[in-house]
Amino acid sequence: MSLLLDVKGVTKRFGGVVANDAVSLSVREGEIAGLIGPNGSGKTTLFSSIVGAHPIDAGAVLYEGRDISALRIAEIARRGLTRTYQQTRIYGQMPVIDNMRISAPDVKEGILPLFRRAGRASEARARDLLSFVGLYEKRDLLAGSLSFGQQKLLEFAMALMSEPKLLLLDEPTAGINPTLINGLIDRLKRANKELGVTLFVIEHNMRVIMNLADRITCLAHGQVLASGTPDEVREDPRVLDAYLGAQ
Amino acid sequence: MKGRAARYAAVAGAGLLVLAAPFLAPAFVTQFTFLWLMIVFALTWDLMGGQLGYNSFGNILFFGIGAYACAVFQRDSGLGYYEALAIGAALGGVLAAAAAAFLGLGILGLRGHYFAIGTLGLGIAAGEIAGGWDYVGAGSGMTVPLFPGALAARSLFFYFTLAALALATFLTLRWLYGTRFGLALNAVRDDEDKAEAMGLYTARLKTAAWSLSAFFLGISGALAGNLIGFIDPRDVAFAGATYGVWMVLMAILGGKGTLWGPVIGAAVFHITQEIFWTYLLGWQRVALGLLIVAIVVFFPQGILGTLREKFPGRFGSKAEVQ
Ligand SMILES: Nc1ncnc2c1ncn2[C@@H]1O[C@H](COP(=O)(O)OP(=O)(O)OP(=O)(O)O)[C@@H](O)[C@H]1O
Ligand SMILES: [Mg+2]
Numbered sequence: 001m002s003l004l005l006d007v008k009g010v011t012k013r014f015g016g017v018v019a020n021d022a023v024s025l026s027v028r029e030g031e032i033a034g035l036i037g038p039n040g041s042g043k044t045t046l047f048s049s050i051v052g053a054h055p056i057d058a059g060a061v062l063y064e065g066r067d068i069s070a071l072r073i074a075e076i077a078r079r080g081l082t083r084t085y086q087q088t089r090i091y092g093q094m095p096v097i098d099n100m101r102i103s104a105p106d107v108k109e110g111i112l113p114l115f116r117r118a119g120r121a122s123e124a125r126a127r128d129l130l131s132f133v134g135l136y137e138k139r140d141l142l143a144g145s146l147s148f149g150q151q152k153l154l155e156f157a158m159a160l161m162s163e164p165k166l167l168l169l170d171e172p173t174a175g176i177n178p179t180l181i182n183g184l185i186d187r188l189k190r191a192n193k194e195l196g197v198t199l200f201v202i203e204h205n206m207r208v209i210m211n212l213a214d215r216i217t218c219l220a221h222g223q224v225l226a227s228g229t230p231d232e233v234r235e236d237p238r239v240l241d242a243y244l245g246a247q
Numbered sequence: 248m249k250g251r252a253a254r255y256a257a258v259a260g261a262g263l264l265v266l267a268a269p270f271l272a273p274a275f276v277t278q279f280t281f282l283w284l285m286i287v288f289a290l291t292w293d294l295m296g297g298q299l300g301y302n303s304f305g306n307i308l309f310f311g312i313g314a315y316a317c318a319v320f321q322r323d324s325g326l327g328y329y330e331a332l333a334i335g336a337a338l339g340g341v342l343a344a345a346a347a348a349f350l351g352l353g354i355l356g357l358r359g360h361y362f363a364i365g366t367l368g369l370g371i372a373a374g375e376i377a378g379g380w381d382y383v384g385a386g387s388g389m390t391v392p393l394f395p396g397a398l399a400a401r402s403l404f405f406y407f408t409l410a411a412l413a414l415a416t417f418l419t420l421r422w423l424y425g426t427r428f429g430l431a432l433n434a435v436r437d438d439e440d441k442a443e444a445m446g447l448y449t450a451r452l453k454t455a456a457w458s459l460s461a462f463f464l465g466i467s468g469a470l471a472g473n474l475i476g477f478i479d480p481r482d483v484a485f486a487g488a489t490y491g492v493w494m495v496l497m498a499i500l501g502g503k504g505t506l507w508g509p510v511i512g513a514a515v516f517h518i519t520q521e522i523f524w525t526y527l528l529g530w531q532r533v534a535l536g537l538l539i540v541a542i543v544v545f546f547p548q549g550i551l552g553t554l555r556e557k558f559p560g561r562f563g564s565k566a567e568v569q
Contacts, residue, residue: 051444077446089444091437093504094430102430108446111455114428144437162445 003062004029004166004198005050005081010059010069012042012049019045021222022059027166032192032199034213036206036233038242042222043202044086047168051083052076063166078108080165084172086202088151092144096135096154099143100126103158129157132187134180148175153184160191167191169201173208181205185212210234218242269406276402278521280474283409285517287467288490289497289509290416291460296495297503298429299456300436301355301362305369307491309461311484312346313339313468315377318389318478328395336469343465344458351454358439374485388479391472405474412470416463421506423459432456436504492539500542502551511550 005027012020019042027033035043049056052073061069068076091099104122106113130136133153138146143154152175159167172188173181185208191197203209209216210230217227220242226233233239269276288310296302317335324331354365378386394401423429431452434442443449472478485491493516501512519538523531546553 053444074443074446074449077444082445085441089438089441091434091441093437094433098430098433102427102434102442102447103445104427107427107431111428111448111451114431114452115426118427158445 002029003027004064005200006062006065007046007050008060008062010046010049010061011057012045012054013057014045018222020049020056023219023222023224024059025217025224025227027198027200028215030192030196030198031214032188032201032212034209034216034230035200035202035219036204036209036216036239037219037225041219041242043219044170045222046219047083047170047202050168051081053083077162077164080163081168082159082162082164082166083168084152084155084159084170086170086174088148088155090143090146090151090154090158092142094143095140096130096143096146097126097139099154099158100130100161103161105161105163108162126161129160132160133157134183149177149180152176160195160197164197166198166200169199171202171204173203173205181208188212206234265410269403273399276406278517280402280406280409282514282517283406283413284467284471284474285493285497285513286413286510287409287416287463288494289501289513290413290420291464291467292494293498293503293505293509294420294432294456294460297498297505297508298424298432298436299453300439301453301457302495303366303457303460304363304487304491304495305366306460306464306494307370307485307487308373309343309347309464310468310471310490311370311373311377311480312343312461313465314472314478314484315339315383315389315468316342316465317469318391318472319383321392321473322389328392331392332469332473336466339469340462340465343468344462347457347461348454351457355450355453355457370485370487370491374481374487377480377484383480384478386480388477388483389472390477394473405470408470409467409474412463412466417506417510419459419463424506428452428455433504496539496542499549500546502549502553502555505549505551508549508551515550 003026007023007025009022009024010020011018011022023042023046035046037043048054050061052068052071052075056069059069060067063076063079063081068079068081091102101118104118104126106116127136127139130139133156135150135154135157138150143151146154152172156169156172169188173184176184188199188201189212192199201209201212203212213230215228216230216233218225218233218236218239225242226236226239228236268279292303292306295306313336316339317332320335320338321331324334326334350369354362357365377383383389394404396404431442431447434447435449435452439449468484472483475483478484497512497516498509499512500516501510502508520535523534527534548556
């Protein structure tokens, strides 16, 4: 499998805090990669560094073999690399279905496509994806009136609507009703298999990430502590230490 | 089906009323004409403030550019009255739109309150520049060519041209808000960073919206300058303290971010203001000031927004399925 994402020695500082310290890791095309680490270890910052939400201080981010570290977030999104947010970001004063409509892939082509009719296929896809995450009944409600967990699901559906090649998900199960988590894991796997979206997932829930990811990287204090298969990472004493030490 | 028939009947009735109003109430033609102008003000302001979430306090700039551009063209072109007015008004609209596109490069990068404050200076600065520029009459302003006809015909002419402009503005925005361009405006309003992260061309979007708003305002300035007959740099063209503030208030009063809100807000505001002027002479400015405070305190959501909260079923915000 070829490398879709190759992060090489990325460093990001906030004043005196080194949130990412020469981080190197990679994501292969078609896989589900996981990112774990204690609170404050720099996971979200790494996602922001990858998608161009902020300039990085050192290193390079290669996506499809090209260095994208100087590009801005919108340009990177247009190439098919998108992220969801830990705190969820949706368009709160718009109905759920309109959140989907404005996430269609052709809005990334410019202003003029916005005047084209969305087309039946696009409408159907918006409805299908809402059904996929279980929000079809809520389609006419304002997105801001949904619960946190439902907003998370909507944001996931919006991301899929935009047809990314690589999707970075920041704690997709946070705030989701525990009885629904297994269903969500199943949906993430289906998005990966059936829609062909490569996933890179930050997850706090160990059971979830062990179940989901093909390979896992563990961060601590901004540095890569360990990486490998779920079993390798789970049994790595440094990972156990980092988690126990952080409790 | 029944709903559709009722709708056509309502549209036809409203159309007839607009056509007949100047003949039914000839004493009020000028007031009606200004009402159309106010509707254009509120609609164009709301495109930015309500739909895009960019509160502009400088939109009066585009009105003034239109007024001056048209008056200069009328003065220098040597064409007949109607030709010069038509071309001048179009020129005013285009120049205003170009000014918005140019200013947008800098100012539209500002977010939230910074944008609002950034635009605050625009009208004031333009008033000062026009007031010192001899080419446009400096402080003594510009007069426009005399209307080639009787006074009554002149009133009717401006009533109908401004009515046509208000209708054109309304229909354009109605169409626009039904497209995904309208959704994109709302997306930027709700979370601009998210919109950018989803790959939307937010900078172009904002510039296009401001230019469209400025285009209609520029034409309205051209027509209003001729309606009033005299273009004073500070009291007519760049009248930030009156027209400039009213734009904002009318949109808020009626309901920001809705199609009909600005229309309703403009009507209520204009009528209230005329009543104050008639019955509270001497105190009309105090009353207007109190009205403004009352609007912001009691109708933060505007008339439509309040109705929508009370009767969500009847005034639900369903975007049309394309
Ligand atoms: N915008 C910012 N400005 C200053 N410091 C920041 C900023 N964002 C993150 N940090 C700091 O960088 C470090 C890493 O934060 P980050 O949010 O990336 O951690 P995380 O691994 O995502 O944690 P969590 O599991 O709690 O989400 C923390 O010390 C945090 O305080
Ligand atoms: Mg985080």
